[in-house]
Amino acid sequence: MSGVSNYKFETLKVTSPKEFVYEVTLNRPDALNSMNKEFWYEIPACFNQISADPNCRVVVLTASGRLYTAGLDLTGLGDTLTFENDMDPARIALKITNGIRDFQKTFTAIEKCDKPVIAAIHNACIGGGVDLITSCDIRYCTKDAFFQIKEVDIGLAADVGTLQRLPKIVGNDSLVRELVYTARRFQSDEALSFGLVSRVFPDRDACVSGAIEMAELIASKSPVAVTGSKVNLVYSRDHTVQEGLDFVASASWNGCMVQTKDVMEAVMASMQKSTAKFSKL
Numbered sequence: 001m002s003g004v005s006n007y008k009f010e011t012l013k014v015t016s017p018k019e020f021v022y023e024v025t026l027n028r029p030d031a032l033n034s035m036n037k038e039f040w041y042e043i044p045a046c047f048n049q050i051s052a053d054p055n056c057r058v059v060v061l062t063a064s065g066r067l068y069t070a071g072l073d074l075t076g077l078g079d080t081l082t083f084e085n086d087m088d089p090a091r092i093a094l095k096i097t098n099g100i101r102d103f104q105k106t107f108t109a110i111e112k113c114d115k116p117v118i119a120a121i122h123n124a125c126i127g128g129g130v131d132l133i134t135s136c137d138i139r140y141c142t143k144d145a146f147f148q149i150k151e152v153d154i155g156l157a158a159d160v161g162t163l164q165r166l167p168k169i170v171g172n173d174s175l176v177r178e179l180v181y182t183a184r185r186f187q188s189d190e191a192l193s194f195g196l197v198s199r200v201f202p203d204r205d206a207c208v209s210g211a212i213e214m215a216e217l218i219a220s221k222s223p224v225a226v227t228g229s230k231v232n233l234v235y236s237r238d239h240t241v242q243e244g245l246d247f248v249a250s251a252s253w254n255g256c257m258v259q260t261k262d263v264m265e266a267v268m269a270s271m272q273k274s275t276a277k278f279s280k281l
């Protein structure tokens with residue numbers, strides 16, 4: 001049975017709407033799901049736990065309340081990065097660098113999670129929200145969704161993933177630069193047109209249902225094959241074609257994983273036109 005009762009967080013809620021599907025909900029609606037100190041620790045804790053959880057094969061990442069996320073909690077900036085005024089510049093620089101690396105690990109934990117993550121975005125997705133969703137595998141949104149790479153408006157170069165991941169998702173360098181340098185809002189139809197999201201739904205309920213339905217379909221496939229596909233897609237994004245081919249053939253991946261019983265199960269089910277049943281990871 002589902003082990004969601006083992007997930008206890010202040011800023012996140014974890015439920016299991018279907019077998020092998022978990023829903024992780026950003027759950028600080030009164031604070032517009034802004035990203036406070038706890039959030040930065042809880043996201044990696046949650047996704048590392050899910051990565052090793054045999055009861056979960058796919059995650060849907062939703063948010064409660066009227067919008068998806070307002071990004072970094074601007075009221076908690078003092079808690080987020082603190083240093084003493086009398087520290088010397090080199091020590092301050094090292095402390096800030098290490099702090100930023102920790103923030104980066106928050107969203108990298110989603111990318112490194114062995115299970116695919118589908119973001120179901122409604123209304124506003126601002127600043128750190130774009131960093132968050134670009135670390136997900138699949139993005140759906142509502143018609144009323146809008147996005148903003150807001151960092152320049154608060155005097156920052158984005159530093160937790162958008163500048164690194166968005167260009168790989170969108171494939172339009174000119175547009176990415178325009179959105180980053182201006183911090184202009186863009187709506188769901190534009191996000192769909194350049195591939196930030198792959199589907200737009202009329203409202204939040206339809207979006208979450210659509211994401212769960214897709215998650216169920218993915219969860220019906222061999223978890224070995226799905227995890228292997230995710231790991232290899234992420235690896236190949238960051239390497240040459242030849243390096244990607246070498247990786248998938250090597251003992252780190254299919255050199256080992258094609259021995260799985262899932263292959264025979266899937267082939268037999270396909271030939272017999274029945275539904276394959278795969279063991280838990």
Ligand SMILES: CC/C=C\C=C\CC(=O)SCCNC(=O)CCNC(=O)[C@H](O)C(C)(C)COP(=O)(O)OP(=O)(O)OC[C@H]1O[C@@H](n2cnc3c(N)ncnc32)[C@H](O)[C@@H]1OP(=O)(O)O
Pocket residue numbers: 032034069070071072073074075100103124126127128129150151154159160
């Ligand atoms: C190492 C660093 C790691 C990560 C860095 C990430 C960078 C970022 O995330 S940059 C972006 C930071 N976020 C913002 O600048 C958001 C600004 N807010 C908005 O654009 C809007 O508030 C909105 C989210 C689109 C919602 O608009 P609206 O529906 O019109 O509500 P408001 O009246 O504007 O806001 C209600 C209330 O919420 C407060 N608030 C909004 N955003 C934040 C936030 N990010 N942190 C804290 N509080 C926020 C806003 O001030 C209002 O408060 P009142 O007390 O009611 O006035």
